[in-house]
Amino acid sequence: MAPWTRLALVPLLAQAVTATPVPDAASEDAVQLDQRDSVPEGYESPPYYPTPYGGWASDWAEAYEKAQQVVENMTLAEKVNLTTGTGIFMGPCVGQTGSAPRFGIPNLCLQDSPLGIRNTDHNTAFPAGITVGATFNKDLMYARGVGIGQEARGKGVNIQLGPAVGPLGRKPRGGRIWEGFGADPSLQAIGGAQTIKGMQSTGTIATIKHFIGNEQEMYRMSSVLSKGYSSNIDDRTLHELYLWPFAEGVRAGVGSLMTAYNDVNGSACSQNSKLINGILKDELGFQGFVMTDWLGHYTGVGAALSGLDMSMPGDGAVPLFGDSYWGSELSRSILNGSVPVPRLNDMVTRIVATWYKMDQDADYPLPNFSTNTEDETGPLYPGALFSPSGVVNQYVNVQGDHNITARAVAREAVTLLKNEDNILPLQKNDSLKIFGTDAGGNSDGLNSCSDQGCDKGVLTMGWGSGTARLPYLITPQQGIANVTNNAEFYITDSFPSDVTASANDIAVVFINADSGENYITVEGNPGDRTDAGLYAWHNGDELVKAAAAKFSNVVVVVHTVGPILMEEWIDLESVKGVLVAHLPGQEAGNSLADVLFGDYSPSGHMPYTIPRSESDYPDSVSIIDQPFGQIQDTYTEGLYVDYRHFINANITPRYPFGHGLSYTTFNFSNPSMSVVTALDTAYPAAAPARGATPVYNDSIPAASEVAWSSTTFTRIWRYLYPYLDNPESITASDDYPYPDGYTTTPHAEPRAGGGQGGNPALFDTAFSVQVNVKNTGSRPGKAVAQLYVELPSSLGLDTPSLQLRQFEKTTTLVPNQSETLTLEITRKDVSVWDVDAQDWKAPVNGQGIKLWVGNSVADLPILCVVGGDCSFQ
Template identity: 25%
Template sequence: MIPHAHSSRAAGRGGPTAKELKRRRRGKMDPEKLLQAMSLDEKALLTSGADMWSTPAIERIGLPSIRVTDGPNGARGSSLLGLGEASAVCVPCGAALGATFFPELVERVGVMLGEEARTKSCRVLLAPTINLHRSPLGGRNFECYSEDPLLSGKIAAGFIRGVQSQGIATTAKHFVANDAEFERQTINSVVDSRTLREIYLRPFEIAVKEGGALGIMTGYNRLNGTWCAEHAELLNGILRQDWGFEGFVVTDWFSAGSTVGSARAGLDLQMPGPGRFFGSALADAVRAGEIEEAEVDDIVRRMLSVWSRLGALEDPGDGEERSIDRPEHRVLAREAAVESMVLLRNDGVLPLDAQSLKRVALIGPNADRAQIMGGGSAALRPHYWRSPLKALREKLGEGVEVRHERGCWTEMTTPALPASAISGGEGFTVELFEGLDAQGPVEHRQHRQGSQMMYFGPPAEGLQPAAFSFRAVGRYVPEDTGDHAFTLVQAGRARLLVDGEVVLDGFENPPDRGKAFFSMASQEIEATVSLTAGQAVELEIQYAAHEAYVLAGVKVGHRPPVGAELLERAVEAARDSDVAILVVGTNGDWESEGHDRLSMDLPGDQDLLIERVCEANPNTVVCVNTGSPVRMDWLDQTRAILQTWFGGQEMADALAEILLGERDPGGRLPTTHPLRIEHTPSYGNFPGENSELRYGEGLLMGYRGYDSRHWPVRFPFGHGLSYTRFEFGVPEVSSGTFEQGETLVLRVPVKNVGDREGVEVVQCYVEPEAPRLFRPLRELRAFQKVHLAPGESVSVELDLDERAFAYWDDADPDFVKRREGGGGVANAIPAGSGHAHRVQAGWYLDAGQYQLHIGRSLADRVHQVSVQVTADAGPLPR
C-alpha cells in the first residue's frame, strides 16, 4: 500500500489569519506580558474551553486558540471514535505497551504520536492513561499500562518524554483512583492514604518527576469523599508541593462541579467549553469577592507558561487535520506490536515451519477483522489496517491453502457496515440540515466510511449539536442470498430505509438506553430483509438530534445470512489442516470506556469453539485478541497460546511474523492472569455499590495479593516465553550495604544459549525480611529488556535507589500525647506491644536485611542476593 496524505479543514477554522501571521512574525511571546495585558474577563475566559477540543483565542492581544486531541494509542483529531475524515497512526493499546517492558521503545512511540498530533494542528495529546489494572474486569484496562505502579510509571514517563519532545503537551490521566467505569461520574473511591501513596499515586509521581508531564487530567470520581477536580490535598498538596509539578490541571470532559472550590484546589482548565463553572463564572466570583483576581492570574500564568514552553503561542497550528501515512511510522508501530505480544504457552508447535505446511485453518471471529483498539475515546480511524487472514495468506504464499471459518458470533452489538461494502468503497454520502426534519437546503455534505456516525459537539460549522438532522445514503451489494439482519443503535432519533421502505424506526418507538457510545446510546433493535446476491439496494439512514443526548450518533449494523453450521464448519476446517490457528477475543463493545466487563469469559461460544477445534486438531494455536485477561479453562487442550492484545494497525503482520518465527515474541505480562475472577484480590470490592468503591485489598492489589497469600494463578505477572533460551549468571551488587541517598547497582549476566535471536526481560523484586509495618511479600523494583543474538552475552545493570526499599508511613502525631499526656486509665494499664509510632508522615527506610530476587517473572526467580540497609532513615524527600 502506498502511503498517502490528505487534509481536511477543521470546523470553524480557516487558514492563518492576518493576526496569526503578524503574531508569528513578532517572534517569541512573553507569557507574563500577555497576562498583564488581559482584562479580568479575558483571563477568566482562558480557564474554560472554547468548544469541545480547543481553548479560546483572544485576538485583541494575538493570543491563539490551542487545540487538543485524544488519545493514548493515536492522535485522532477532532472526530469522536475516529468516525471523521482524518486518519491517524494506530499504535498498540496501553496494556500492550505495558507488556513491552520497554520504556525506550515507548519513548520512540511517543515521538511518533507527537509528530502525528502536529498533523492534526493540536498541541495537547490527552494521554497517557496510567490508572492501574485493579481488576481484570476494568472497562478501560486495555487503555492502561499494568497492575504495577513502577512499570506503569516508567512506561508513562517514556511516552511523555517522547510526545513532549515534539512540542506537544501530555495530560497524564485520570488523577486518581479512577480504575473502574461503574458509576464513574459519581463514584467515591475510598482508599487509605498509604495504599494511595504506594500504589495508585506512584505512576503519576514517576510521570511527573521522570517524564516531566506538562498536564494532568483529573478523574470523574470522588476520592475519599472529595471530587478529584476540587481536591486541594491532591492537586495543590501532593501534585504541586510534594512533586514540584509546574504544568496545568484539566478536568475530564464535563466533570467540573464548582467554581471557587475547584479554583482554590488547583484546577486550571474546565473542558469542554463554554464552561458552566469556569470562564465567566470565575470572573463573577472575583467580582463577588469570593476569590482573588491574583488566584485567577496564577491559573492563567500556569497555562500560558506551558503554551510558551511548547512554542504554541507562536505556532498553534493552522487548523488543518492532515492524514499522513509515513512508512517509518508503520515500521515503528509494527515493532511495538511485536515487542508487546506475549507467548503464554508453547508445547513445541511454534514457530510454525512454513515449508512443511500445506493446509492451515485460520478460525475465529477475530481472524478476518482483528480488533486493533478498544472502544471509547481511545478509538480512532487508522491510516490502514489488515486482518490476520490477509497477512497470513500473504506470508505463506499461494503454495499453502489458508481456509478461514468464523466459528461463532461474539458481538455485543452487530458490526457496522464497512466502507468497502458501501458504494464501491466510497462509503455513505451524508447531507446535514439545520433543524430536526431534514428539510430545506443542505448545509453541509460529508463522506463517512461506514454505517456508524457520531458527532460530539457541532457536526459542522453553523449547526447546533441538538438542532440538526442528516440523511446518509449508500448502495449495498450483498454477497449472499437470504435473510440479512440489519440493526439500529441511536443517540437521538433514527430510522433505516432499504430501497425506500422503512425497516427500523427509532423515531416512533425509541428504544431504551444501552451500552453503546459510552453507554449514552440506545439498545439495539433488529429486523431482517431478504436480499439477493449481486443485486444492489439503497440504504438510507435518517437521523435527528435530541436534547436528551450529550452526543449525536447512529450505528446501523449488518449480519449476512448464516446457518447454524458455523461451528461445525470450523471443526471440519481444523480437522483437515496441518495446523489450526484460532484468533479469538473481544472487541470495542466488550472492552470500552463507559462500562466494565461483567465476567472474564470470552463472549459468545468462543470457549466451546476452542474446545471443539482442539479436539479436531491437536496442533492448535490460540491467539487471544483482548485487552485484558480472560478465563482459559481450555488451556491444557492447546499446544500454544499467544496474547496479542489490541495490537494497533500493524497487529496482523506482527502476528504473522511471530507465528512463522521471523520475530521473537517480545512481550511479558503486565498484569496477572488469574484462574477465576473469584480469586482476584479486589473481588468483593469491585466495581462498587451504593456510589462507593472500597479499595479493601489495600496494598495487596494485583500480583502483590496473589504472591503474599500464595494463591495460584493461570499466568504470573512478568511471564512470557521466547523461541530461544537464556541463562542468567550469578548476579553481583555494587555493595552489600545500603544507606539513604545511595544507588545500588545490580549486575546480572545474561546469555542467549539457544539458536535464535531472542528477547529477555530481567526483573528484580525486593523482599524485606523483617518489615516494621506490613508490606507485600515482594515488589517489582527494577527491570531491563535485552535483545540478544545466539551465543551473545550481556551484563544487565539494574539501579535500585532508596525508593526501592522504602515504604509510606501515615504516622500518628497524636500517639505521644495519648501515651504521656492523658493520665487516668490510659496510663494506669500496660501500653501493650507494638512499635513506636512516627509523628510525621512520609517515606521511610527500615534497617535490616532485604532479598533481591532476580528472574524472568515473579514466579520464575532464578537468583537471590542479600543487601543490608544499615540504618533507619526518613522521612525521605518526597
C-alpha cells in the same frame, strides 16, 4: 476523557453535585448542591488550601518568566478565556480554550487519545497502552510517544490527552485498563514517563490521566439520578500504588494532568483540595496545569480554590445551554472577590508557561482537522444554533514512517504463554486451518463503529475516547496469507461441521475479549465487562474446545483488553500453543505473522496476572452495580492487587505477572550489585529550597475588562465567553461561605516534596544490579530482566513480599551472544510511605533488603542481598 463529541447528552442533565457542598457565589442564582453520602470512617479527604504557586522548579524558570511577562499585561477577559473551554462542539477539537491573540496565544486545541489522534484522518492507530506495557521495552515506549507527539503536532493539537496511567487495573473487569500499561505501579510509571518524554520532545503537551481512582466505568459520573462513586483509598495505598505512576509522570515534566470523574474519599477529583493542592502541586511539585475530564466540572468557586486550572470542555451542568461554571461566571467570581486574583493569575500562568515550555510560541501549527466531521467543509462551531462555515478538514497526512514503530511495538508485545512440542513457530509449509472472526476484519467496514464501539473482526483496541480511527488494517488473515499459501480460513465463531482434519493439520483459533468507556454499551457490557465477565467473547471458549476435539494440534491466539480465563481449554491435550497479542492496532496481522512464523522470537511478557478463576481475586475488586445512592468503593485490599494479592493469598495463578516464553533460551550469569548512594538515614535528606514564583499586582481588576460593550465581534450563541452584562454592578463581598478549612496562609513545604515528583533525594540511585544475559538457544531473540524488591519486616509494616521496581530488555541476541544489563534502583524503590511522618522511609543502610532478578514474578533465580552477595536460588 469523556466522549460526548458524538453522543446524546441526556445522562448528563443536572450534573451539579459536589463533594464539598459549598454554594457557588460565581452564579447569581446559586443552587444548593446535594450532600454526599458519608464515606467510611478514616477515609475522609481533609481540606488543603491555598493552591501552591507554580514556577519554582529551576527547569521551568525560563518558561515561567516568559509567562509572567504576558500574564501581568493580560486583561481579566484574556485570563478567563485561557482557563475555560469554549464549549462542547465549539471548535475543531474535542476541546479548546479561548484565546489571547494580543499575545499570539491561539485557542489551545485539546484532543484524544493515548494511542493516537482520535477522530481524524491520515493518522496512525498505534497499539494500546497495555500492549506497550507487554513489550517491557523502554525504547519502544519512548518511540511510540514520539510518534504520537509528532502526529499531534502535525494536526495542530496543542495538548494531546494521554498517556493514561489510571486506572491501574485494580479491577480485572474494569473497562479502561487497556489504556494504561499494566497492573503494576512501576510498569505504569515507566511506560507513562517514557511516553511523556517522547511526546513532549516534539513540542506537544502530554496529559497524564485520570487522577485518581477511576477503576471502574459504571457510576463514575454524577447526574440527577446518581452520584459518582467514591474511591476510598488509605494514605499509604494511595502513595505506594495509585499515585506512584503520576509521581513519575510529574518527574518526567508532564505539562498537564486530567482529573477523574469520581470522588476520592468523598471529594470530587476535580475539586479535591487535598489531592490537587496538597499532593499534586505541593508534595509532587507539579508545574503544569490541571484540567477536568470532559463535563467533570461540578462547581465554580470550589474547584478554583481546590487547584483546578482549566475547565473542559467548558460547559456547565447541562451542555450546549451556553452556560459554564467558569467563563463569565469566573469573571464574576473575580470581581466579587470569591475567587482571589492570585488564584486566577496562577491558573493562567501555569497554562501559558506550559505553552512556552514546549516552545509552542515558535510556529506551532493550528488545527487542520475536525473531530466533528470527516467532510472537507462544514460549520466551524457545530454546537451553535447558527454557525459560520468553512474548510474544517485539510486531510494532512501525519503518518510518516510510524507504521514501523506501530508494528515493532505490537510484535514485541506478543506474549507466548504455552508452546508444547515446540509447535511454534509455524512453518510456511504447515497445513493450517484458521478459525474465528477475530482473524478477520469488520464485516461492516473499517471504522464503521463509532469510537470502535463494537467487537467485529480482529480486536485492535477497546472502545471509547481512548481510540483512533484505523487508517488501514492488516488483519491476521491478511498477515498469514502474505506468508503462506497453505492456510484455509474459516472466519466464523461457530465451528464448521464440514471441516476435515488430518494428522498434520494445525488449527489456529482466534478469540478475543473487549471492553471500553461507559458511554457505549457493547453486547450488554457498559464499558466494564459486566456481562461477559472474564470469558472470551462470541463463545470463544467453545470454538477452542471444538477445534481441540477435532485437531490434534491447536494454537490459540488471544486479543484481549485484560485478564481472560482459559481454564476450559488450556489443559486440553491438543492445545499446544497459546499467544496473547493484546491490542495491536493497525499492524495486527503483520506483527502477529512476524512471530507466528518465526521471523522474530516472541519477547512480550504479561502486564497482569492470568487467574484460574475470578474468585481468586479479592471480593473488593469486583465491579459494583448499585444504581441508587453513592457507591462507597473502599479499597479494603490495600496494597494487595494483582500479583501482590496472589502471592499474599498463596494462590497459584494460571500465568503469573511478567510471564513470557521465547523460541530460544537465555541464561542469566555473573550477577553483581553495588551501592551507589548509601541509605545512611531512614528518611531522605531535606530538599533544597524552592525557587521564586511569579509576583503580580493582585488587586481586583476593573470591571470594564469583562464588559460586553468593549467587544467588537459577532457573538456565537452557546459559545462560552468571559464577558458579562453590566459588570460594574458587581461589588466585592467578605461574606462568601468558603469551604471548611479554607485559608490563604500557605502550608509549610511538605517534607516529602521539594522537586518534581517529590524530594529529589528519593530518586538517587541506591543500588545498581548488573547481570549478564546469554542466548543459549538456536534462534535470535530478546530477553527481559525483571527486578523485584523484597523489603524487610524491620520496617514494621505489612508490605507485599515482591514488588516490581525495574526492568531492562536486551537488544536482539543471536545464539551464543551475550549482553550485560544494568538495573538501577532508587531510594524510593526500596521505601515505604510512613503515614505518621508523611515521608518515605527506607531500611537504614539497606539492611534486610533483597533484590530478586528473573523472567517473571514467579521465576526469579537471582537473589542479591544488600550487604551480601548475589547468588542463584
